[in-house]
Amino acid sequence: MAKDIDYSVYLVTGRDLLPPGKDYLESLEESIQGGVTVVQVREKDADTGEFIKIATESKRICDKYNVPLIINDRVDVALAVGADGVHVGQDDMEITLARKLLHAGTVLGLSCNTAEHVAEAVKLGVDYVGIGAVWGTKTKNLTNPIIGVRGVGERLKELDGTGIKAIAIGGIKSSNLWRTLHGSISVSGRALDGVAVVSDIVASRSPKEAATALSNIVRAFKDDQSQVRSLSTKNGVIDKVSEFVNKIRTVGPLVHQITNNVVATQSANVTLAVGASPIMATEPVEMEDLAKICGALLINIGTLRADGLDGPRLAGSFANKYRKPIVFDPVGVGATSFRKECVKELLDLFQVGVIKGNAGEMAALAGTSEVLSKGVDSVGSGFRDPVSFVRDFAKRERCVVVLTGPIDYISDGTSVAVLENGDPLLGKITGSGCMLGSIIAAFCATAMHEAEVQDNERTRIVDLERLFVGAIAGVLVLTVASEIVAKRPEVKGPGTFLPALIDGLAGVSAQDVRSHAKVTIY
Template sequence: MVKPAIDYSLYYVTGRELLPPSSNPNDVDLNPTPYYLTHLESALKGGVTVVQIREKDVGGREFYQVAKRSKEVCDKYSVPLIINDRLDIALLLSCGLHVGQSDLPAPQARQLLGPDQLLGVSINTVEELDTVLAYPEGTVDYIGVGPCYGTKTKKDLSPVLGVRGVRDLLASLGGSEIKVVVIGGVTPETIPNILYQTPAAMPGSNKYRHLDGLAVVSSIAASPEPDQAARSLLSQFRTSPRFSLTLPTSLHSTPTLLDQVINLFTRLQSTSEEHRTLVHHLTNQVVMNDCANLTLALGCSPIMSVVPQELDQLAGYLGCLLLNLGTATLDQVSAQRQAGRAANRVGKLVVFDPVGCGATVHRKGMADQLMGDVRVSVCKGNAGEIGSLLGSKEVKARGVDSVGKGFADPASVVRDLARREKFTVAMSGEVDYISDGEVVVKLSNGHDYQGIITGSGCMASTAVACFASLPLEKDETIASRAFLAAVTGITAINVAAEIAAKRKDVMGPNTFRAAMIDECWSLTADKLRQGAKFQVL
């Protein structure tokens, strides 16, 4: 007998202890099982595709009765039932089985269960996954990876993985036929970030390994309307786009990319004062004034608020959000996380500058947290910062600066980080490199003065954010705008820097800084086209 294909999209782990109060008080006080079964059937009507019975603190007889009656309900909807931990009950009911790391080993469970029933295993580490992958083919049908976030529905919780930890396990799973569901804190609020962040790049291709389903507990069990809850959760999973590297072909060649850069620059220049876009900076205290003035010079309106009480409201007005890690206090990073999530909810681009993340463990940890909690559109940093995020030790960091000659193959560095993280990476230096994970652009504009003023990199991030702030055009995606804004913003500020350095009134770094902002203000499309020096590799 060949096992039928299973749809793991919405994997419901039951929890009778989480059920909301019934409209019939007798259900809870005298006989909870009928109410539970009614609630379960409603969830199945809403679209639950797999059910796992997890009874934590009951005896074997009660577990068996609950599972038996649950199976009768699931069979009505042709939905597979899986028993948590209890092989004896799974055998009695001819059901699937799910085992944890402290339960019966999967090969022995499979031997007793037979070849036809589903068998799943809980996974929290790469070592646990490697053990599963070493089993004979067909031993394990699926794995439950988690917890993704903290949850109160399970005691003795394994270490929280976060979306990036789940992604790393998907990457290790590679092209295996074993299916994957994620569990732990999976709610309507966290699902968008889970589905965006967890796809793992497959080596040697532009494809990604995605989750096969969402394992939920309280989002259904605690709902008074489980059918609607299930329907909404299933829709969130099935309507989420499958991630792929699909930049428009107009961004694949140098001449057509230059045309697109000029077009975006002209759009921002021609925006009336009444319709200026708002660029919200949560940035470091050192560069705040320069970044605000540069924002105005490029034709946008700056706001620099870090007040938690207004961050959610500001998200409704902004064109782009810029998060700068320079002032890496816990309060500042907390505000950045709040603002980033709010921007994600309203579909605005987020530019992230991981200032100094290669210098200290604290900053690296804060950068990783932000990238896990917020869907970043563009990450702009120097070689030391980008290398730290990638996990490379080829380039060292000293404070907020890079030290040494740089990467031997910078194009691969930005491409690899962009592919893994699913955002545009812009790496600044004597030569700048930008990639979306597929296309790489080498940019050769700029002046030495930029390296000896404070905040030149932060201002480059501001320039990117300004061009990211314009409304998307028809058929334009966030990914394609992020890439184009990075190329346009960095080219524009670097061309302006070259022009500023030639001015007679520039006597050194300090006069250069003011002149560069002035030249951004007076930059024209013709000057940009004539001065731009970049190449699609």
Template sequence: MTRTIDYSLYLVTGRELLPQGKDYFESLEESLQGGVTVVQIREKKAETAEFLDIALKSKAICDRYNVPLIINDRIDIALAIDADGIHVGQTDMPVSMARKLLPQKCIIGVSCNNKEELQKALENGADYVGIGAIYATQTKDLTKPLVGVRGIGPLLQMLDGTSVKAVAIGGINSKNVLRVLHGSVSGTGHSLDGIAVVSAIVALNQPRQAASELSEILSEFKKGPSIFHGMSSAANGHTTDSITSGVVSLMNQIRTLNPLVHQITNSVVTAQSANITISIGASPIMATAVDEMSDLATICGALLVNIGTLTPPACAGMLAAGCHVNTWKKPIVFDPVGVDLLNKWQPSVIKGNAGELAALAGSIEVTSKGVDTVGNGFEDPVGFVTALARRERCIVVLTGKTDYVSDGHTCAVLDNGHEFLGKMTGSGCATGSCIASFCAVASASAQTEGQSLRGVLAKGDMFLASIAGILVFNVAAELAAARDDVKGPGTFFPALIDELTSLTPEVVQEHIKIKIV
């Protein structure tokens, strides 16, 4: 009978990567002690006798920890040591032939880079597939395009309804593993069964510690709601009343905490977004230089990335900033026009109008003209934002005449606002600034005592924070538009700043128009 294998932390060996003075077998045993769940012996340059000796000794170590051993490519070695399985590449022996030679209990894995290769693996009866390379790696010469984080999902979708397992490989380490786990999900919910690493363990002097860190991240990620952003609305059981009281609480905190909100936004709205941020009680910083991103990530409360008038320096800054902020487990609000950034880091909130989110989702239901949506939007906006939030594993905010906020389980429908917002340049960008500001408050005030943050990329209730940002901005817009001194869009923006500055939680509570579906 085929052995049941836990693919969570899949170690591929590479003796050439060992630190100077580090013994291979010592490193292997320490890795197993740290939590490696399956080992693949890869020896591309070893002669048969040497490979056999390494494999025999490796299997003895793995057996002591009850961890299965897989041999790369060499069926003769696998048979000789009674390995648990074999892994083949696209230029190695076909799965169908290997199946004839191996005992029935042996599992067979295949490296796959695209849909055609994966379909062939399925047809030939593979037990698992290794999808990659996800990122560039020095452990193997790459002859095919990178799959990328966002390329994993479509491949995983092909496994829906099958028993075939999947691991991602290629450049994965403790800094980017959460991005891989969050980003690699099929449209129907199929997730990775594990991640395969080489240098992230083998190349380090303390492989046990490295394996333990990766193992803990994987374990925390699998626990449930935390994969969405910390505490999800599903976990909190949000109702209209609880959201209202939550918004009031965040508004009471923001002027006291005065969080620093790092915003990389388009040049058309930089000053406007900064003024909006100040008016609600937060502090903006609008830096774009790459060299500043590491330091800013340590002091900011949240990051807003808004792509519009994109320049090469700003793009490089966005890439670096997101990675650093993910590392510090702080919120990122992303206003999408270009999706490639999502290969590099994980947002806590994605905010956009119907045209922008349709482009992100690959939907032709909505078209856009420049940054504006054309037409009436989605036929089922609640279903759309809920499905997209589930796919992207973050909060999704759809802005428009009516705003929709979902965490993939619950959707809040918000009906505050005024038509003047649609006639003001950058009103959507300003909404993003408000959302990011309240995300910073929610993150700073989140209770973390006794909770592990290994499996999350931002603590705090981002669902509630997104709603707070929208409501504060839109209620202030209603109040500004109703003023006697406001005659139209030209006099509207100064009045909006005034109303945001003086807005109280009680007034917002009085004007809230929200329903939960």
């Protein structure tokens, strides 16, 4: 039987990456002290004698800390030094032959780029797979396409029902580790067992600190995965929504909005009306500073330009870095190939907390033709089973999904809230959907402010339970306010409805929401 290995932080060595003056063995020992759980020695350019020497010295240090040693490619070197395992690529020695040559109990790993590679690895009976490359990397010449974070989950589902472990490989570092771990989960919930890291540790002058940072993130992610959600009833959700409606004016969160310039003023006004503060900024050089101080980020692609992508790219990346929730509004994504390509790039780059859109937009994102889009509007009667759709889509994207329409459907991948509030006049004014995105972002910021106060610091890249309720709160506040103001005698149509709606949002109370809410939880 192969040795039971903790793959959490899987170090792949690379002596050519060491900082000037840093000794290889010193760096290796410090990295293990920092939290590396398994070491793979990779020596692409060393001759056999030199490889064996380096592997022997590495094993001495690994044995000192009871950390398994894996040899890259070379079965002969692994046998010579008594290594715990061998990792091979698709073009290296065949797994069946390697298994015959190695001692019983030796761990065997295989690099996989496609779902077919993973399925074949299962048939071959490997102990673990390395899936990637997830991100671009300078430490290895890539012969296969980068699969992206979202592509890992598609490959992980091939491991369902097996005991085979999985690590992600390729360009992983502390700055993208949360995104990698959170986004790399199959629809069935199969997560990574660890990540392979090279330059983030080896190239560091402080490898112990670098390894500790990575180890802490992996540990926090695994702890998060073991937590059980508690909100699954209508009363529980409404109670929490009411709490957020009461809190938002006290918290007064700052909401950074990169939004549709057609309705930027309206979006800012409704943000102020519900009790938050907007900042409408698109300059890339400001993105990190804003991520530090804002409570949430809204990215709305309604009027996105090819030369304006740097702002959303950086804003989303920094929001992940500082654990700020991202609300993503893929306006008209199905209308053009440009929008589809931009959205794919952005969703591969950073982890969003909430995706909000109408049926046509969601169908385009999900890759189904069940609902079509016409510009920014949907065509057709909608999804045949919207409850299952939003649940499955939320589970796939590892976020909260808000499907808007005459009836709104919201899911965190487990529960689905069906909301039946709203006046038809909402569909008669420009930008009501964009305004909803702003309001959802404001309540998600309020929800995460609670997490910051209670947990002292934000560790999770996405808090599904809090964002689920934050999204419900945003939708209910807008739709309930619309019902209340539509009955006012001064509201004659769309032209008088919009200013009345802003007034209504400024005055809507938790009791209004509680008494009007038409919510079903599945």
